Amino acid sequence: MIALIDYGSGNVRSVFNALKSLGADVRLTxxxxxxxxxxxxxxxxxxxxxxxxxxxxxxxxxxVMRDMLDSGVPFLGICVGYQMLFEExxxxxxxxxxxxxxxxxxxxxxxxxxVPQIGWNSLDLAPHALWAGLPANPFVYFVHSYYPATDDAQTVIARSTYGETFAAAAARDHVAGVQFHPEKSQAVGLTILRNFLSAQ
Structure with a gap:
């Protein structure tokens, strides 16, 4: 079962529908x-x-989220769900x-x-299982005014540039996060979500 966290955030239905379209047993909870x-x-x-x-x-x-981050269970943060994985x-x-x-x-x-950046932008990918089957420099859909800045290059698995180059995705161990919206990124986004569903 995939737990899609329901805490009053606005984009849960589109994420739910995208996961369901891939055959996932997803619960909004x-x-x-x-x-x-x-x-x-x-x-x-x-x-x-x-x-x-x-x-x-x-x-x-x-x-509960902090415990799950420490649990080893595959975890995906999206947009502000990704930003919250950083310090502040x-x-x-x-x-x-x-x-x-x-x-x-x-x-x-x-x-x-x-600002905000609204629309499609390309990714410069580093090797990671989330990107399996993607073309080089795929385009994904962003809606954001803020971006994570990190000096921990080993965790950055995708960069994008909008005036400034930023960490469009990061991962460590079983946890990954993406600044863009995979549920709005058409075939590329569904491939990313499918790869997450396949994660062990």
Whole structure:
């Protein structure tokens, strides 16, 4: 069973539908007991970093997510669900992330670039099982004003450039996160989700 975490974030239905289309047994859930039994975890996220953190805390899910990050169960963070895997964000000063990945989430600041970035952009991929079957430099769909900045190059599995080059995806052990929306990225996104479903 795939636990899709339900904590008031806005993009859960499209993620749910994408996973179902791949034949996954996916449950939209905020039940800690059900989450702890899951074979895989998907943590989506849309909106402000601090609001997403509070959404997890108010539902008693923050420590559940931390336990699952330490459990060895395959875990995928999407958009702000990915950003929360880092230490903190400029968007919400004083609000701590999980700190699973080293780094801080920063706002785009290149003069002349529209913020947020909305639309398709290419990825520069590093070897990883999530990318199996993808073409070189695939295009994926982004909607974001903030991006993770990290000096831990070993965890970065994809970069993209929008004025600044940033970590579009990161992974360590059983945990991965993507800044883009695979559920909105057509065939490329479905391939990525299928690869996650195949992860052991």
């Amino acid at each position: 905020a039940d800690p007991a059900e989450i702890s039994r899951a074979e895989k975890i998907v943590l989506p996220g849309v909106g402000a970093f601090g609001d997403c953190v509070r959404g997890l805390e108010e539902r008693g899910l923050w420590h 964000s400029e968007e919400s000063p004083g609000v701590r992330g999980f700190g699973f990945f080293r780094g801080k989430v920063r706002r785009f600041s290149t003069p002349g670039m529209k």
